[in-house]
Amino acid sequence: MKYGFDNEKYLKIQSEHIKERIAQFGDKLYMEFGGKLFDDYHASRVLPGFQPDSKLQMLMQLKDDLEIVIVISAVDIEKNKIRNDLGITYDEDVLRLRDEFMSRGLSVNSVVITHYNGQSSADAYRKRLESDDIKVYYHHTIEGYPNNVALIDSEDGFGKNDYVETTKSLVVITAPGPGSGKMAVCLSQLYQENKRGIKAGYAKFETFPVWSLSLTHPVNIAYEAATADLEDVNMIDPFHLDAYGETAVNYNRDIEIFPVMNALFEDIYGEAPYKSPTDMGVNMIGSCICDDEVCRKASLQEIIRRYYTSLCKFAEGKCTESEVSKISLLMKRAKISTADRRTTLAAKERMDASGVAAAAIELEDGTILTGETSPLLGPCSALLLNALKHFAGIAHNVKLIPQTMIAPIQKTKVTYLHGHNPRLHTDEVLVAISMMSLIDENCLNALDQLPKLAGAQVHSTVMLSEVDRKTFNKLGIDLTCDPVKKIKKRK
DSSP, X not given: OOOOBOHHHHHHHHHHHHHHHHHHSSSEEEEEEOSOSSOOHHHHHHSTTOOTTHXXXXXXXXXXXXXXXXXXXXXXXXXXXXXXXXXXXXXXXXHXXXXXXXXXXXXXXXXXXXXXXXOHHXXXXXXXXXXXXXXXXXXXXXXXXXXXXXXHTSTTTGGGSOOOOOOSSEXXXXXXXXXSOHXXXXXXXXXXXXXXXXXXXXXXXXXXXXXXXOTTSHHHHHHHHHTGGGTOOEEEOHHHHHHHSOOOEEEHHHHHHHHHHHHHHHHXXXXXXXXXHHHXXXXXXXXXXXXXXXXXXXXXXXXXXXXXXXXHHHHTTSSOHHHHHHHHHHHHHTTOOGGGSHHHHHHHHHHHHHSSOEEEEEOTTSOEEEEEOOSSBOHHHHHHHHHHHHHHTOOTTOOSSOHHHHHHHHHIIIIISOOSOOSBOHHHHHHHHHHHTTTOHHHHHHHTTGGGGXXXXXXXXXXXXXXXXXXXXHTTOEEEEOSOSOOOOOO
């Protein structure tokens, strides 16, 4: 893998800046964490070399002084919003995050349900959490947010929210994904703490957009593609430009909320500590890019992946056409098309030649392999076998799984489990190879190659089952699919 990001440098200088920010305030600091806290796979894809748990590594150094509050929107609960990278709903991810944090010795204070407006699904979720002895608080929807500062900064605004009781000097606010209301929770707590005579500050552990990169840099465009469902827009920070005469990139929600921040800080301190939204963030990402070209190429591929994801979501009725259109426009801004993804072209060529669904994989060294649908295997199952044989040096015509083993599996799937697709999924292929590895040296060798698939790129000419998507995700493979549910074989 070619690295474009210096992770060790990032850990050092980012942690130094966080400590400086903590020292800037008095009794307590609320720190909003932008992006994923310990599994930021988007960052690791667009910044090769960035470790998904980098933020967590820094927090572990401060764990004696911090507690974590997890935020989830009542709107996302109601919609059963899904984390695309993990394939689980936000409400399930809250529980996963809590378990992950606690298993590392970090203190998880509570869960805050934001955008609450009496939703029955949110009430049911609260009962579920409380049955597990998890403290839950409601933060309400405020009419006119974020522009109606007078209402927000009043007893009828933030004053209506539950006060989240905390005990540590550093309170980390995180969530399953963007748009959950993390910043609003921080602001509400500043209002509530001030009422109680506690001097509290706010800072944002920022990841994207990268303020020191241009609006048109692929890393920043990839962030817009990743948040297309939120209608986020990267823009020049006008407050930073006015205060310092320097160009900095931020995004619309932070810029829109900045007047509210100023008003609240002026109430608390008599003056605002920040002159711009960019000032609020602690973001040293740009200083740690060691190979800009590597990061540019990786980000362009991420934009294409996001486009395919939106196409498939739209085909399943899980997103709006405007989300697809926005990413399409971002691709034009980046001057790329789906043809810039090598696996897309290879998979379609195989499909055109065979007349059936096909898939292609690009390995770390640039090698392209393909696979197609057969009576026994789906295209990605065949592709997976081809890739493992390639790494293990096994001839293509060697069958790792004998048909005598596949036949009874198919019978069970169709006859006893009443399935409609007799072909083996990727996980079933791996189980079959595992069983054969006890008696077949080739299968044992093939299994040993699985770690080499991490970072590979795959494209399928049909949408895959959830099982196959999850298998590729667990293997660290980046997957895209055409928004097609089935391809009929040519006669």
